[in-house]
Amino acid sequence: MKLICTYTLIxxxxxxxxxxxxTYSEGENDENVTTSVTSPIPSTxxxxxxxxxxxxxxxxxxxxxxxxxxxxxxxxxxxxxxxFRLMQRAKGVIAVDxxxxxINLIEVFRENVDxxxxxKVVTRLASPDDPNLYMEEVDVVVIINTIGYIDDRRAYLTxxxxxxxxxxxxxxxxFKLKQIPDNIAPDPQYRLSLLDxxxxxxxxxxxxxxxxxxxxxxxxxxxxxKI
Numbered sequence: 001m002k003l004i005c006t007y008t009l010i011x012x013x014x015x016x017x018x019x020x021x022x023t024y025s026e027g028e029n030d031e032n033v034t035t036s037v038t039s040p041i042p043s044t045x046x047x048x049x050x051x052x053x054x055x056x057x058x059x060x061x062x063x064x065x066x067x068x069x070x071x072x073x074x075x076x077x078x079x080x081x082x083x084f085r086l087m088q089r090a091k092g093v094i095a096v097d098x099x100x101x102x103i104n105l106i107e108v109f110r111e112n113v114d115x116x117x118x119x120k121v122v123t124r125l126a127s128p129d130d131p132n133l134y135m136e137e138v139d140v141v142v143i144i145n146t147i148g149y150i151d152d153r154r155a156y157l158t159x160x161x162x163x164x165x166x167x168x169x170x171x172x173x174x175f176k177l178k179q180i181p182d183n184i185a186p187d188p189q190y191r192l193s194l195l196d197x198x199x200x201x202x203x204x205x206x207x208x209x210x211x212x213x214x215x216x217x218x219x220x221x222x223x224x225x226k227i
Contacts, residue, residue: 050184051081054184054216054217054218054219055081055216055219056215056216057081057082057085058085059215059216060082060144060171060173060216060221061082061085061086061089063171063210063212063221063223064140064142064169064171064223067086067089067090067091067140068089068090068091069091070090070091070138070139070140071090071091071092071093071094071137071138071139071140072086072090072092072093072094072138072139072140072141072142073093073094073096073124073131073133073137073138073140073141073142073163074086074093074094074095074096074142074144075096075097075126075131075141075142075143075146075160076096076097076143076144076145076146076149077095077096077097077102077106077123078097078102078145079102079105079106079109080095080105080106080109080121081144082142082144083095083106083121084109084113084121086142087113087117087120087121088117090120090140091120092119092120092121092122093120093121093122094122094123094124094133094137094138095121095122095123095124096123096124096126096131096132096133097123097124097125097126098125098126098127098128100125103123103124103125106121106123107123110123128150128151129150129151129152129155129156129159130156130159131156131159131160131163133160133163134163135162135163136162136163136164136165136166137163137165138163138164138165138168139164139165139168139169140164140168140169140170140171141160141163141164141168141169141170141171142170142171142172142173143170143171143172143173143174144171144172144173144174145173145174145175146174147172147174147192147197148174148175148186148190148191148192149190153192153200154200154203154204157170157200157201157204157205157206158204158205160204161204161205161206161226164226165226166226167225167226168225168226169209169223169224169225169226170201170206170223170224170225170226171221171222171223171224172197172201172221172222172224173216173219173220173221173222174191174192174197174219174220175191175218175219176191176194176213176218176219176220177191177192177193180218184218185218194211194213194220194222197220197222198211198222201222201224205226205227206224206225206226206227207224207225207227208222208223208224209223209224209225210222210223
């Protein structure tokens with residue numbers, strides 16, 4: 001909890017010093033986080049609480065089981081919302097993003113976590129069509145709020161399959177094709193149906209283990225294994 005509180009406060013400080021907003025808000029619904037600073041800090045904290053409520057990061061990560069001896073790739077890591085939560089459970093996390101600004105921000109956050117944990121997070125700048133991972137480098141891949149922005153999903157997931165160790169898994173979390181508040185979900189053109197995603201995964205060489213479209217109000221969670 002202390003780590004996430006520190007992470008949240010760093011992000012809020014950075015946001016308060018800039019006129020632009022981060023790609024998407026980060027943080028945790030933490031009752032111990034307080035501030036006397038005026039706007040935009042209070043509204044940002046409220047966004048953090050709102051996202052924690054609908055994203056349910058602990059529920060999502062729990063579906064991956066025991067990660068103690070596993071290396072996880074967080075593709076589309078953004079500012080590290082899941083990266084640093086995964087860090088607390090996994091052997092290591094590779095934060096992958098195509099935006100160098102997001103990579104730099106994660107590196108700033110990493111410098112402010114406990115020194116014993118810093119080595120568990122590494123960053124990897126990728127291209128839109130290649131995650132820039134090595135052959136069988138990771139045990140688990142998570143793609144959260146990102147799959148809708150990948151152009152050729154089948155080619156991407158087929159390529160990604162080679163980066164996952166034998167018996168490894170992939171989890172994809174993304175927004176359902178239904179009415180969702182504009183401040184939460186992207187335009188429908190950047191979303192795909194659960195059926196379409198399942199079909200693409202099978203075509204790309206995966207076995208769908210679980211498709212959960214009930215645990216989260218706005219999103220589905222798909223867990224698949226490499227075959």
